[in-house]
Amino acid sequence: MAVYFSKSMMAFFPDSMRASYEKNGCWPEDAVLIEEALYRRVALQRPAEYTLVVNPDSGLPDLADSPRPSQAHCWNGAAWEASPAAEADYQRANVERELDRRRAAADAAITPLEDAVELGMATADELAALKAWKRCRVLLTRVPQQAGYPMAVDWPPAP
Incomplete structure (x- = not known):
């Protein structure tokens, strides 16, 4: 199953729905194809206490093992830091x-x-x-x- 990730929307989009999204003008411009194993790890098998983040080096989805302390914090790839x-x-x-x-x-x-x-x-x-x-x-x-x-x-x- 092919799945895309949008950094701007922090959401996943299955390729099987792409035509429908495009028809309605909703397909994100920044959608990137991600590996199925990554999708399973960060979306389907994510423990409840983990937070979905974007890896600053790859731009791909990743998991943080703690919740975001505030809106002023950004994930640096290893920890939350105040920006x-x-x-x-x-x-x-x-x-x-x-x-x-x-x-x-x-x-x-x-x-x-x-x-x-x-x-x-x-x-x-x-x-x-x-x-x-x-x-x-x-x-x-x-x-x-x-x-x-x-x-x-x-x-x-x-x-």
Whole structure:
């Protein structure tokens, strides 16, 4: 049985299904044919405690005998090692998710307050809250300009 491996998708693709994958535009461009013995070892007979990895020297699938410690770790062929570039990417993704969450909270708070102002129904407390939330939202848009971003972030407090 011929099987292909895609490094980008970390997945195996049987040659018997290739026509179907290609017809649907799903055949990975980086698919490489692997030996049946390798496929059996890393896919079919893999112990549960082992992790599927890519051997950095061959680009072929391999097994690590321990789980990946974090998204910032890469397999070097013998052990997991922290990658500064991967760590920075991981931190940036986390900070961007938190920034999106805080902006959504500010937007949700601002919308009904703006409605009250537009309808001439806003109280003094609502006007003050609107100003505070808008200030917070402006400061959130400036977070990416902070020195040290994304590794160090000084989050503006929510009102």
